[in-house]
Amino acid sequence: MLTQTAIRSGSFKQPAAHLPPPVENFELAGAVELMGAPMSFARNAEIFGEGEPADYLYKVVSGTVRTYKVLADGRRQIGGFYLPGDICGLETGDEHAFSAEAITECKVLVIKRSALVALAGRDHDVARQLWTLTGSELRRVQDHILLLIKSAQERVAAFLLEMAERVSAGNAIELPMSRQDIADYLGLTIETVSRTLTLLENASAIELSSSRRIVLRNRSALSRLNA
Amino acid sequence: MLTQTAIRSGSFKQPAAHLPPPVENFELAGAVELMGAPMSFARNAEIFGEGEPADYLYKVVSGTVRTYKVLADGRRQIGGFYLPGDICGLETGDEHAFSAEAITECKVLVIKRSALVALAGRDHDVARQLWTLTGSELRRVQDHILLLIKSAQERVAAFLLEMAERVSAGNAIELPMSRQDIADYLGLTIETVSRTLTLLENASAIELSSSRRIVLRNRSALSRLNA
DNA sequence: CGACCATTTGATATGGATCAAGCGATGTGG
DNA sequence: CCACATCGCTTGATCCATATCAAATGGTCG
Numbered sequence: 001m002l003t004q005t006a007i008r009s010g011s012f013k014q015p016a017a018h019l020p021p022p023v024e025n026f027e028l029a030g031a032v033e034l035m036g037a038p039m040s041f042a043r044n045a046e047i048f049g050e051g052e053p054a055d056y057l058y059k060v061v062s063g064t065v066r067t068y069k070v071l072a073d074g075r076r077q078i079g080g081f082y083l084p085g086d087i088c089g090l091e092t093g094d095e096h097a098f099s100a101e102a103i104t105e106c107k108v109l110v111i112k113r114s115a116l117v118a119l120a121g122r123d124h125d126v127a128r129q130l131w132t133l134t135g136s137e138l139r140r141v142q143d144h145i146l147l148l149i150k151s152a153q154e155r156v157a158a159f160l161l162e163m164a165e166r167v168s169a170g171n172a173i174e175l176p177m178s179r180q181d182i183a184d185y186l187g188l189t190i191e192t193v194s195r196t197l198t199l200l201e202n203a204s205a206i207e208l209s210s211s212r213r214i215v216l217r218n219r220s221a222l223s224r225l226n227a
Numbered sequence: 228m229l230t231q232t233a234i235r236s237g238s239f240k241q242p243a244a245h246l247p248p249p250v251e252n253f254e255l256a257g258a259v260e261l262m263g264a265p266m267s268f269a270r271n272a273e274i275f276g277e278g279e280p281a282d283y284l285y286k287v288v289s290g291t292v293r294t295y296k297v298l299a300d301g302r303r304q305i306g307g308f309y310l311p312g313d314i315c316g317l318e319t320g321d322e323h324a325f326s327a328e329a330i331t332e333c334k335v336l337v338i339k340r341s342a343l344v345a346l347a348g349r350d351h352d353v354a355r356q357l358w359t360l361t362g363s364e365l366r367r368v369q370d371h372i373l374l375l376i377k378s379a380q381e382r383v384a385a386f387l388l389e390m391a392e393r394v395s396a397g398n399a400i401e402l403p404m405s406r407q408d409i410a411d412y413l414g415l416t417i418e419t420v421s422r423t424l425t426l427l428e429n430a431s432a433i434e435l436s437s438s439r440r441i442v443l444r445n446r447s448a449l450s451r452l453n454a
Numbered sequence: 455c456g457a458c459c460a461t462t463t464g465a466t467a468t469g470g471a472t473c474a475a476g477c478g479a480t481g482t483g484g
Numbered sequence: 485c486c487a488c489a490t491c492g493c494t495t496g497a498t499c500c501a502t503a504t505c506a507a508a509t510g511g512t513c514g
Contacts, residue, residue, distance in 0.1 A: 093366065098369070117355075137365055141368045142368055144372055146304055149302065178492070179492070195494080211492075421461060424462095456514095461508105465506080475494100476493105476496090477492105479491090
């Protein structure tokens with residue numbers, strides 16, 4: 001397997017990164033598929049680190065990625081969870097603002113940012129999509145802020161509804177992340193997350209089939225909590 | 228004075244918005260100066276509302292603007308403060324995600340987004356700057372998230388250091404916003420903000436010359452708090 | 455001067471953190 | 485195949501930072 005270091009130092013072949021696509025008006029998604037180098041990461045492996053040059057972006061193919069920052073005293077804030085189809089590591093600055101790790105075994109497409117920026121310079125549609133992508137991320141982070149001012153119940157309910165939209169088959173959610181990850185995403189402790197889930201179960205809003213599998217029994221009750 | 232409604236309905240002349248600049252490779256800032264329609268807002272006047280079409284963006288010329296959301300139960304979260312030179316209301320989606328109000332008497336330049344997007348379609352440099360602007364906003368909001376997981380002292384200290392960078396003449400800060408605005412920005416109550424400021428003053432980290440004027444006496448003490 | 459609003463200060467309550475076990479699933483070596 | 489260690493999660497007891505409720509103070513403007 002290619003190591004992350006190998007990718008960063010450019011010591012492997014970037015398939016087609018140096019070959020501009022033959023036609024203009026090329027979709028970003030298509031470009032990513034063509035220019036992206038497939039890569040795998042083991043559970044908990046670092047994909048990129050905060051402060052490292054943001055030379056690559058990463059499209060998740062399978063598995064789940066978390067981005068995070070660790071404060072001086074060890075507190076960790078998870079910035080977001082990235083599921084298949086999502087792109088993380090896209091920055092306009094020189095350095096990654098967050099670190100990223102594979103939560104589960106992951107396959108990602110690694111794309112050189114400069115290649116995409118160069119393509120954007122030739123193709124306005126790609127430029128627009130790059131902008132839109134950053135805009136969506138902005139919107140997501142703004143929503144995250146609203147989460148962090150709510151009560152524990154509201155945060156957990158909002159989290160469940162969000163995950164239901166993203167990973168659910170019907171009403172069942174298969175969570176790829178641990179309670180600690182959820183806690184660090186919601187700005188709570190692991191104990192509070194656990195207690196709140198139990199509370200929601202007792203209120204028949206959800207059912208904890210197993211610790212990673214949650215069934216939404218009463219979405220409107222959850223939405224109601226979601227003030 | 229032009230009303231906000233007049234602007235939105237396009238019932239006034241957009242200076243030069245329909246006249247493409249004569250040369251390409253035009254700076255975004257320059258374009259904004261040329262295409263922007265000057266407009267004034269009184270203290271507490273609404274500049275745009277959450278959910279309204281994001282047809283315009285706003286460059287602050289003088290005064291201070293706050294963006295915010297109000298939750299169903301009345302809690303308000305301030306997304307950011309915009310000082311002269313800052314641009315707010317720039318979205319990639321169709322609608323404004325936040326509302327915006329003038330904190331003080333404000334002069335802004337109002338720019339039609341479609342005009343800027345059209346310009347970006349002709350000028351890669353403008354396109355890149357538009358993207359970068361959204362990227363900076365993303366970075367700012369990400370930093371805001373980190374604020375919200377800290378202790379009251381850390382939040383207030385971080386706020387003071389941030390404002391010092393943005394509005395200070397030396398070590399003195401002239402705050403344009405009320406304690407309530409600060410509280411809603413930091414996710415605290417007004418009482419906690421007030422108490423924390425008093426605490427910092429007693430610790431000789433700051434001096435409260437008046438409620439809106441704060442002198443930083445010991446920046447390293449504040450930074451130390453800023454975990 | 456007096457009314458009003460913003461801010462500070464005080465007293466008390468409480469939601470979530472912290473500290474500490476207990477429990478259940480998973481995996482490992484004997 | 486089972487005893488046992490390990491890890492992730494839950495549950496319990498207590499504490500504390502911040503919210504809430506309430507009152508006093510101060511600054512501003514008519």
